[in-house]
Amino acid sequence: MTIAPPIFHPGQNDLIAAFNGKEWSQIADHLELVALPLGEVLYEPGISMRYVYFPISAIISLLYVMEDGYSAEIAVVGKEGLLGIPLLLGGESTSSRAVVQSGGYGFRIKTELLKNEFNRCGVIHDVLLRYTQALMTQMTQTAACNRHHSLEQQLCRWLLLSLDRLPTNKLLMTQELIASMLGVRRAGVTEVAGKLQRAGLIKYRRGHIEVTDRNGLEIKVCECYAVVKKEYDRLLPST
Amino acid sequence: MTIAPPIFHPGQNDLIAAFNGKEWSQIADHLELVALPLGEVLYEPGISMRYVYFPISAIISLLYVMEDGYSAEIAVVGKEGLLGIPLLLGGESTSSRAVVQSGGYGFRIKTELLKNEFNRCGVIHDVLLRYTQALMTQMTQTAACNRHHSLEQQLCRWLLLSLDRLPTNKLLMTQELIASMLGVRRAGVTEVAGKLQRAGLIKYRRGHIEVTDRNGLEIKVCECYAVVKKEYDRLLPST
DNA sequence: GTACTTATGTCCGTCAACGTACAGTGGTTA
DNA sequence: TAACCACTGTACGTTGACGGACATAAGTAC
Numbered sequence: 385m386t387i388a389p390p391i392f393h394p395g396q397n398d399l400i401a402a403f404n405g406k407e408w409s410q411i412a413d414h415l416e417l418v419a420l421p422l423g424e425v426l427y428e429p430g431i432s433m434r435y436v437y438f439p440i441s442a443i444i445s446l447l448y449v450m451e452d453g454y455s456a457e458i459a460v461v462g463k464e465g466l467l468g469i470p471l472l473l474g475g476e477s478t479s480s481r482a483v484v485q486s487g488g489y490g491f492r493i494k495t496e497l498l499k500n501e502f503n504r505c506g507v508i509h510d511v512l513l514r515y516t517q518a519l520m521t522q523m524t525q526t527a528a529c530n531r532h533h534s535l536e537q538q539l540c541r542w543l544l545l546s547l548d549r550l551p552t553n554k555l556l557m558t559q560e561l562i563a564s565m566l567g568v569r570r571a572g573v574t575e576v577a578g579k580l581q582r583a584g585l586i587k588y589r590r591g592h593i594e595v596t597d598r599n600g601l602e603i604k605v606c607e608c609y610a611v612v613k614k615e616y617d618r619l620l621p622s623t
Numbered sequence: 624m625t626i627a628p629p630i631f632h633p634g635q636n637d638l639i640a641a642f643n644g645k646e647w648s649q650i651a652d653h654l655e656l657v658a659l660p661l662g663e664v665l666y667e668p669g670i671s672m673r674y675v676y677f678p679i680s681a682i683i684s685l686l687y688v689m690e691d692g693y694s695a696e697i698a699v700v701g702k703e704g705l706l707g708i709p710l711l712l713g714g715e716s717t718s719s720r721a722v723v724q725s726g727g728y729g730f731r732i733k734t735e736l737l738k739n740e741f742n743r744c745g746v747i748h749d750v751l752l753r754y755t756q757a758l759m760t761q762m763t764q765t766a767a768c769n770r771h772h773s774l775e776q777q778l779c780r781w782l783l784l785s786l787d788r789l790p791t792n793k794l795l796m797t798q799e800l801i802a803s804m805l806g807v808r809r810a811g812v813t814e815v816a817g818k819l820q821r822a823g824l825i826k827y828r829r830g831h832i833e834v835t836d837r838n839g840l841e842i843k844v845c846e847c848y849a850v851v852k853k854e855y856d857r858l859l860p861s862t
Numbered sequence: 863g864t865a866c867t868t869a870t871g872t873c874c875g876t877c878a879a880c881g882t883a884c885a886g887t888g889g890t891t892a
Numbered sequence: 893t894a895a896c897c898a899c900t901g902t903a904c905g906t907t908g909a910c911g912g913a914c915a916t917a918a919g920t921a922c
Contacts, residue, residue, distance in 0.1 A: 448764070450771060458763045458766050473752040474756065475858050479763060504744075513712040514712060514713045517717075518714075519759075523697075523763060523766060524717075527687070528689065528806075531769045531806045567770045
């Protein structure tokens with residue numbers, strides 16, 4: 385038996401919702417609903433891509449993968465954003481990889497079409513540039529957090545950022561995956577996650593995480609989370 | 624006695640050199656040469672600024688300063704770039720601070736004037752967006768480098784990035800300052816710098832660093848330096 | 863030249879995270 | 893039901909950087 389895909393509409397992506405003008409309706413027809421299954425690689429470093437993605441229920445992780453195989457998450461993109469900013473900025477490719485961190489659905493559109501609208505320098509242009517700045521804030525904070533904060537704080541930040549981009553408080557995530565996103569040992573994640581569980585903040589079950597006390601996480605997390613969230617709210621108030 | 628400021632012209636900034644069209648000449652007259660002395664703070668988090676800066680001989684460091692006073696460098700801007708991208712992206716302010724890391728000169732122009740030209744979506748617009756992407760690459764690499772690489776590698780990267788933005792191989796820099804840029808202990812910098820000096824790569828003298836074997840640094844440095852450099856060259860080939 | 867400030871060199875105990883390894887256990891498949 | 897695999901829990905020694913402290917040396921001011 386096959387399960388019918390859930391019914392989504394483009395406006396569930398916050399950026400698309402913010403476009404909603406005449407210029408947008410011209411290309412809205414070209415949006416295409418796609419499944420974004422866990423682990424799918426959407427962009428690979430140095431490769432120029434044909435589509436940009438507006439996630440709805442999926443979360444995409446921007447990772448830098450080093451020569452020795454170690455990786456580090458730079459930012460996450462969910463329904464508040466767009467995957468493919470470099471395509472609009474004119475650079476085509478990036479040095480990072482985009483991987484689906486939490487499976488779901490999204491819309492995609494041919495790069496050229498969005499680029500054409502972007503280059504008219506109307507609402508779409510302005511919204512996307514503000515989003516670009518929000519993304520830069522996230523990168524900034526990742527860099528600073530990597531330097532100074534403990535694994536526990538970083539995990540809290542990661543959980544909250546993910547939660548903000550999901551409809552539920554449940555994540556499908558193994559500790560192995562989280563570790564590779566954060567660029568730390570799996571055993572380190574186990575330790576810290578156990579601590580959070582004993583404190584009653586989360587519940588763990590083989591690849592399922594449930595956040596049971598969001599407030600508690602917000603108390604434990606470092607400032608980085610709030611800085612990013614505040615900046616997204618400021619730059620993209622519609623969301 | 625007063626020393627006359629060196630004679631600079633705007634084209635010494637690589638971005639301005641790339642503009643050189645009719646649209647640019649309209650506002651070129653409004654450029655103003657300014658001294659950028661070591662330590663001067665050009666942008667403060669959350670404050671909207673009146674000018675954007677095109678460095679010529681100075682280097683500006685983008686720092687995120689945490690609540691507890693610890694800081695981390697996110698990126699550096701020199702004659703290859705522009706300080707004030709967030710002003711153009713529409714967000715006005717950022718969460719980071721911009722500090723002159725190496726004293727020198729630069730040109731500045733009122734934000735509004737550049738913004739107007741930017742919004743015409745011509746050459747200036749395109750060049751600045753490509754620069755924005757280069758800056759994002761630098762942030763990405765900083766985040767990844769902070770996570771995985773040793774202090775020694777990071778210092779090498781920092782020296783090389785600085786060197787690329789200076790006319791000489793000499794830096795005016797105390798270890799204390801470098802430490803606060805990298806977000807590490809001063810004693811840590813001393814150790815590593817001593818090691819580099821004994822290896823004959825640099826020469827130290829109370830606030831003066833001279834790189835005597837650039838090649839040696841490039842061998843020791845992590846991949847992060849090359850990734851950033853390559854991306855700048857690719858995105859802004861005129862430089 | 864002397865006193866003073868500022869930068870650098872070095873040491874020590876501490877600690878978070880590392881790499882590695884292995885045992886348990888939940889869920890799936892045969 | 894049994895076998896198996898993938899995920900999780902835990903342990904151990906190692907290590908790079910930390911916080912803090914103090915000594916030395918290089919410039920600067922008097």
